[in-house]
Amino acid sequence: MIKVLFVCTGNICRSPTADGVFRDMVDKAGLSAHIDVDSCGLSAYHVGEQADPRSREMARSRGYDLSMIRSRKINPTDYGNFDYILAMDDGHLADMHRQSPAEFRDKIELFLDHHPDRKGQSVPDPYYGGANGFANVFDMIEEASNVLLTCIRDKHGI
Known part of the structure; x- marks a missing residue:
């Protein structure tokens, strides 16, 4: 199982958006048994809170569901448990x-390094x-998520 973790400040806007978008792409690609997604x-x-209402509304308008995502703080064990x-x-x-x-620092990277035109940039809050x-933000996350999924598939042969 390949494990992907998205991280932002409070886990209510950017990272749950990436979580929901990427999870949906993984599901639609039939790879849920191979890729686990969290934020x-x-x-x-x-x-314990849901994503910001504006994130949830934007997600709904684009066909994504963030309702099951609840904010959590990063845990020290996450660094060893996640691959990305x-x-x-x-x-x-x-x-x-x-x-x-x-020993886990090489797993940590900037999400937009997977965006075709935004390498080295930050997803704005x-x-x-x-x-x-x-x-x-949704546009950036969708584009970067497509590239990320392709990279994971190519690297892991799935």
Whole structure:
């Protein structure tokens, strides 16, 4: 089983969006038995909460369901348990590199490094913006998720 973890600040906007989008792509590709998807936040501000209502609404409008996702804080064991640990922004990337045991740091990468045009960039936090911010984030996440799934399939032969 290949395990993929998406990480943002509070696990209510960016990472649950990536979780829901990528999980849907994995399901539609018939790979749910091979790829496990999860998300978490670096903070515990929203533990147990659903994704932001604006994220859920944007997801619904695009055919995704985030209703089952609940915020959780990253656990030290996640660094060893997941094969791909994807930071939504460069701040998350730096924090996880500091927190992670050295032997797991090579698993941590910037999610948009899988985007065809946004390598090295951060997924902007839509929390304080308007609806367009959420739409833009969904566009980025969908595009990067397609590339990520292709990379995983190619690397693991599935």
